Amino acid sequence: MSATTTATTTATPVLSARGLVKTYGPVVAIDGIDVDLYPGEVLAVIGDNGAGKSTLIKCLTGAEIPDVGTIEVDGERQDFRTPQDAREAGIETVYQTLSLAPHLDIAANLFLGRELRRPGPLGGVLRMLDRTAMRRQAEEKVSALGIRTIQDISQIVETLSGGQRQAVAIARAVAFGSRIIVLDEPTAALGVRETAQVLEVVEGLRERGMSVVLISHNMPNVFQVADRILIQRLGRVAGVVTPKTHTAAEAVAIMTGAASLGEE
Amino acid sequence: MSVFTRRSAVLASVGVASALVLAGCSGGATTDDGSSSSAAGGDAIGVTLITKDPNDPFWVAMIDGAEQAAKDAGVEITVASGRDQTDSDSQIQAIENAIQRGDSGILIANNGPAVNDAIQKAEDAGLIVIALDTPTTPIDLVDATFASDNRLAGQLIGEWAAAKLGGDDATIALIDLFSDKVVSVDYERDQGFLAGMGIDVADENMNGDEAATGSYSQGSYEIVCNEASNGAEDGGRTAMEKCLSLNPDINVVYTANEPSALGAVQALKAAGNDSALVVTINGSCDGIAGVADGSFGADAQQYPSKMGSLGVQAVIDYVNNGTKPTADAGKDFTNTGITLVTDQPVDGVDSIDSTAGADGCY
Amino acid sequence: MTTTQGLGELTAAERFRSRPLTRLQRIQRLLHKHPEISPLVVLVIASFAFQLASDRFLTASNMSLILQQVSIIGALAVGQTLVILTAGIDLSVGALMIFVSMVMGSLAGNVGLPGALALLVGFAIGMLAGLINGVLVAVVRLPPFITTLGTLSVFTALALLMSHGTSIQGDDLGSVLTFTSVPVAIGPFQLTVGVILMIAMYLALGYCLNWTSWGRHVYAVGSDEDASRLAGVRTRRVLLSVYVAAGLLVALSAWVLIGRNNAATTSAAVDANLDSITAVVIGGTSLFGGRGRLTGTFIGALTVGVFRNGLSLARVDVLYQTLAIGILIIAAVALDQWIRRTGAQR
Numbered sequence: 001m002s003a004t005t006t007a008t009t010t011a012t013p014v015l016s017a018r019g020l021v022k023t024y025g026p027v028v029a030i031d032g033i034d035v036d037l038y039p040g041e042v043l044a045v046i047g048d049n050g051a052g053k054s055t056l057i058k059c060l061t062g063a064e065i066p067d068v069g070t071i072e073v074d075g076e077r078q079d080f081r082t083p084q085d086a087r088e089a090g091i092e093t094v095y096q097t098l099s100l101a102p103h104l105d106i107a108a109n110l111f112l113g114r115e116l117r118r119p120g121p122l123g124g125v126l127r128m129l130d131r132t133a134m135r136r137q138a139e140e141k142v143s144a145l146g147i148r149t150i151q152d153i154s155q156i157v158e159t160l161s162g163g164q165r166q167a168v169a170i171a172r173a174v175a176f177g178s179r180i181i182v183l184d185e186p187t188a189a190l191g192v193r194e195t196a197q198v199l200e201v202v203e204g205l206r207e208r209g210m211s212v213v214l215i216s217h218n219m220p221n222v223f224q225v226a227d228r229i230l231i232q233r234l235g236r237v238a239g240v241v242t243p244k245t246h247t248a249a250e251a252v253a254i255m256t257g258a259a260s261l262g263e264e
Numbered sequence: 265m266s267v268f269t270r271r272s273a274v275l276a277s278v279g280v281a282s283a284l285v286l287a288g289c290s291g292g293a294t295t296d297d298g299s300s301s302s303a304a305g306g307d308a309i310g311v312t313l314i315t316k317d318p319n320d321p322f323w324v325a326m327i328d329g330a331e332q333a334a335k336d337a338g339v340e341i342t343v344a345s346g347r348d349q350t351d352s353d354s355q356i357q358a359i360e361n362a363i364q365r366g367d368s369g370i371l372i373a374n375n376g377p378a379v380n381d382a383i384q385k386a387e388d389a390g391l392i393v394i395a396l397d398t399p400t401t402p403i404d405l406v407d408a409t410f411a412s413d414n415r416l417a418g419q420l421i422g423e424w425a426a427a428k429l430g431g432d433d434a435t436i437a438l439i440d441l442f443s444d445k446v447v448s449v450d451y452e453r454d455q456g457f458l459a460g461m462g463i464d465v466a467d468e469n470m471n472g473d474e475a476a477t478g479s480y481s482q483g484s485y486e487i488v489c490n491e492a493s494n495g496a497e498d499g500g501r502t503a504m505e506k507c508l509s510l511n512p513d514i515n516v517v518y519t520a521n522e523p524s525a526l527g528a529v530q531a532l533k534a535a536g537n538d539s540a541l542v543v544t545i546n547g548s549c550d551g552i553a554g555v556a557d558g559s560f561g562a563d564a565q566q567y568p569s570k571m572g573s574l575g576v577q578a579v580i581d582y583v584n585n586g587t588k589p590t591a592d593a594g595k596d597f598t599n600t601g602i603t604l605v606t607d608q609p610v611d612g613v614d615s616i617d618s619t620a621g622a623d624g625c626y
Numbered sequence: 627m628t629t630t631q632g633l634g635e636l637t638a639a640e641r642f643r644s645r646p647l648t649r650l651q652r653i654q655r656l657l658h659k660h661p662e663i664s665p666l667v668v669l670v671i672a673s674f675a676f677q678l679a680s681d682r683f684l685t686a687s688n689m690s691l692i693l694q695q696v697s698i699i700g701a702l703a704v705g706q707t708l709v710i711l712t713a714g715i716d717l718s719v720g721a722l723m724i725f726v727s728m729v730m731g732s733l734a735g736n737v738g739l740p741g742a743l744a745l746l747v748g749f750a751i752g753m754l755a756g757l758i759n760g761v762l763v764a765v766v767r768l769p770p771f772i773t774t775l776g777t778l779s780v781f782t783a784l785a786l787l788m789s790h791g792t793s794i795q796g797d798d799l800g801s802v803l804t805f806t807s808v809p810v811a812i813g814p815f816q817l818t819v820g821v822i823l824m825i826a827m828y829l830a831l832g833y834c835l836n837w838t839s840w841g842r843h844v845y846a847v848g849s850d851e852d853a854s855r856l857a858g859v860r861t862r863r864v865l866l867s868v869y870v871a872a873g874l875l876v877a878l879s880a881w882v883l884i885g886r887n888n889a890a891t892t893s894a895a896v897d898a899n900l901d902s903i904t905a906v907v908i909g910g911t912s913l914f915g916g917r918g919r920l921t922g923t924f925i926g927a928l929t930v931g932v933f934r935n936g937l938s939l940a941r942v943d944v945l946y947q948t949l950a951i952g953i954l955i956i957a958a959v960a961l962d963q964w965i966r967r968t969g970a971q972r
Contacts, residue, residue, distance in 0.1 A: 083856065084858065087858065093856075095856055097852070097853070098853065099852075099853040099854070099855075099856030099857045100850070100853055100857070101845065101846035101849035101850050101853055101854055101857070101916065102849050102850060102853075102916070103845060103848075103849040103916035103917045104842065104845055104846060104849060104916075108842055108845075108846075109857075112842065112843075112846055112854065112857045112858070112859060113843075113854075113857050113858030113859045114858070115839035115842060117839075126833075126837075126838075127838045127839070127840075128837050128838065129837050129838060129839060129842070156658070156659065158658075159655070159658070172857070318944065318945055340941060341941075342938065342941045342943075343943055343944065344938065344944045345944055347897060347948075350892075350893045351893070351897075352887070352891070352893050352894055353698070353887075353894055353898075354944075356886075356887070357695050357934065357935075357938075358938065358944070360691055360694075360695065361691075361934075361935055361938040361939060364682060364687065364688050364691055364935075364939060365680070365682060365938070365939050365941075366682065375893060376793065376891060376893040377793050377795065377889060377891065378793060378887045378889050378891045378893055378894050380795070380888075380889070381796070381887065381888040381889070443786075444786045444789075444892055444893075445789075445792070445793070445891075445892060445893055446792060
């Protein structure tokens with residue numbers, strides 16, 4: 001590993017993985033990967049198709065169990081068996097197929113799976129939802145994130161644009177106290193303006209001290225928002241660079257094997 | 265809140281709705297001339313005819329007879345039916361609607377005792393209720409019953425089959441109507457047939473309790489099967505196929521009605537059995553044609569059109585004079601007639617040939 | 627390539643997409659949010675049309691009659707709505723209702739059990755049957771259509787085996803089982819306990835769907851099952867509970883059925899499964915799950931009843947009634963498709 005890995009910061013990582021290996025039968029998807037994620041940083045993960053990006057992310061978020069390797073959150077060893085375990089440890093994932101229920105409104109989606117009930121017997125015995133409280137809190141959370149594209153919290157998700165949906169999904173991921181957000185190709189299906197909106201939200205997350213893992217194919221996006229860029233190649237880490245030290249063209253060269261960090 | 269003004273919301277609703285209603289009513293609109301009302305004054309007598317199902321030619325003939333009689337007398341008639349012969353719910357609704365409409369009488373071929381309560385309600389509301397073709401259980405629930413003598417119908421084809429066999433051993437398949445419920449038409453025809461063959465039927469109101477083997481009037485018999493057809497062609501074919509797989513040498517096939525007989529004939533043909541005597545009950549024009557071409561040995565002819573017209577007349581008489589029809593002597597219903605139609609007459613059983621049968625067919 | 631385009635500048639396509647809504651689009655969006663509006667309007671207009679055709683139509687006694695006539699299908703459609711909201715379908719509801727009614731009737735009429743006990747056993751069997759459907763759908767992951775097509779046959783056969791073709795008349799059933807036939811007068815309306823029970827079923831399930839997290843989860847699972855699981859909804863449990871609840875609702879419908887026929891019989895409510903689906907579909911609930919309201923189903927059931935009753939009072943032949951209902955169904959599904967296709971885009 002080159003010295004650039006620890007160049008950016010000396011703080012303790014919030015998420016730290018060591019020696020992750022995952023195989024599917026004869027196929028080796030990732031082959032001994034180390035990752036550190038520091039507080040308040042955006043770490044981009046790039047790599048060609050089949051480089052093992054999605055397997056790495058699945059291991060970090062509990063969707064897959066690594067064959068070998070350890071994952072620590074805030075220095076504590078974790079054994080994720082389900083996405084729920086990862087969520088409880090504070091890692092929220094926004095999947096490429098957004099986990100939103102299209103027919104429910106924004107507020108209902110934000111609180112899906114953790115609805116609020118009315119106080120007193122209405123909530124206790126009749127298990128009645130507190131719609132007003134959920135709507136109010138949803139509005140607060142959305143505006144606290146600086147998401148300006150959403151005006152009407154009672155809008156049905158199905159009627160939102162792709163960028164707005166992405167914003168809702170991100171808002172839900174961070175709304176309940178998680179500090180580590182994993183974004184899987186958040187701009188893949190978006191137009192230019194919507195992409196800009198989503199990147200703005202990502203920057204907003206960093207300003208609030210949250211750590212973001214961003215998986216993306218889009219080099220300009222990555223170089224715009226990322227603090228550090230982890231380049232994966234053939235199941236291994238080919239290098240970690242920063243937008244300050246490297247250009248997008250150099251990163252692509254490393255990603256495709258045309259260049260390596262050591263040769264520079 | 266939503267961006268719509270109240271006005272546009274209302275406009276929206278009305279637009280969509282009128283489209284829907286247009287679509288929905290285009291079905292209803294065409295029916296206005298098709299509906300069978302004749303001349304009609306405000307106070308015309310109203311009659312409702314409720315058949316078992318909407319598609320059997322038997323019911324179509326009954327409806328035609330009733331509509332013709334209604335037209336001649338200038339009364340309003342409404343036709344309803346079950347969706348199939350197991351549907352009593354639609355019949356109940358039709359009875360209730362008749363009461364609501366202010367009709368004077370109901371003619372019904374009932375689909376089972378579930379309609380009894382509704383019939384009672386109609387009578388309590390002052391309507392005259394007449395059972396057509398199928399007596400209610402109990403039979404005195406209604407004011408009168410116009411029906412074929414089903415037991416006699418069965419007996420005629422049974423006697424014919426026995427005489428036709430002329431002493432040969434009888435290997436019999438019984439294709440009934442139902443296995444899932446007990447209906448009088450079903451057991452009266454079946455048991456009437458067996459009695460006509462000279463077989464001891466044990467309980468004469470129960471199918472299938474007779475001995476499987478024994479002797480009939482001309483020799484010895486074996487009953488291979490009692491299978492239900494639901495009174496339909498596909499059911500008749502399936503039932504006959506089951507019977508043939510039990511014993512391919514069946515030589516007498518009783519079927520409870522013509523659709524099931526048609527199905528049975530298909531199965532017999534497919535199995536290469538063309539010698540079995542197929543006997544049935546109904547006497548539609550298709551059935552008589554089956555007698556003429558040899559598919560059926562004998563067919564007991566009923567007169568559904570007559571049931572319909574007599575029923576309408578009875579309602580008119582009741583409204584005008586307060587008289588109710590009286591049953592035939594010695595019976596608890598009015599027999600609308602049964603005639604045996606066959607081109608192979610046998611001694612001792614009165615019959616007409618298919619040419620004469622075609623005159624009275626429906 | 628630049629990634630930071632000013633947020634205020636719109637591309638040509640975005641300008642196109644942000645053009646003002648046309649009136650048609652507003653209608654679409656309104657219907658998208660409130661799918662029960664269109665059947666309601668149909669119902670109101672149809673009612674006026676039928677009143678023109680027969681002055682006996684809009685009377686208290688006829689309104690009461692229609693409510694009684696729709697009580698069985700209306701009750702059955704409650705459970706059906708629940709299943710359809712999860713993007714499933716339950717073809718077995720009619721057969722299960724008849725089976726449960728035969729169990730209740732036989733236990734009370736033939737075995738001589740107290741009516742209340744027979745009723746409870748019937749409820750338990752309804753829930754058990756729902757659990758079987760639910761396990762096959764949610765755990766074994768069979769398609770609901772196939773699963774319930776199978777259990778449809780199973781329940782039909784069980785009902786016939788149990789009844790041996792006989793029916794049990796009201797006098798033998800006792801007062802508890804026929805309690806649903808007891809008349810209830812509300813003002814000029816002559817209803818029955820069965821009608822009240824049906825309405826209570828709508829209110830109770832309507833509360834659960836709209837005001838509890840369970841209801842939200844039902845909509846979410848029907849909307850997108852995988853997304854809901856990722857969002858932390860225990861989808862398997864939701865699906866299981868939906869089918870068990872549907873089983874109980876069907877058993878309640880069986881009680882309504884016994885009261886309405888004043889008998890327990892297998893020759894009741896033919897095609898009730900399809901009729902219940904008809905009510906749900908006309909009521910604006912999407913067969914693709916996640917969208918629809920119980921109010922819509924109630925209106926849908928009423929619409930079918932109103933069409934049948936109104937056309938019958940106008941002396942229109944029964945086959946034309948069936949024709950009209952068929953056209954209604956197609957219109958309802960076409961409307962749903964239209965709303966889904968374009969109403970969701972903005």
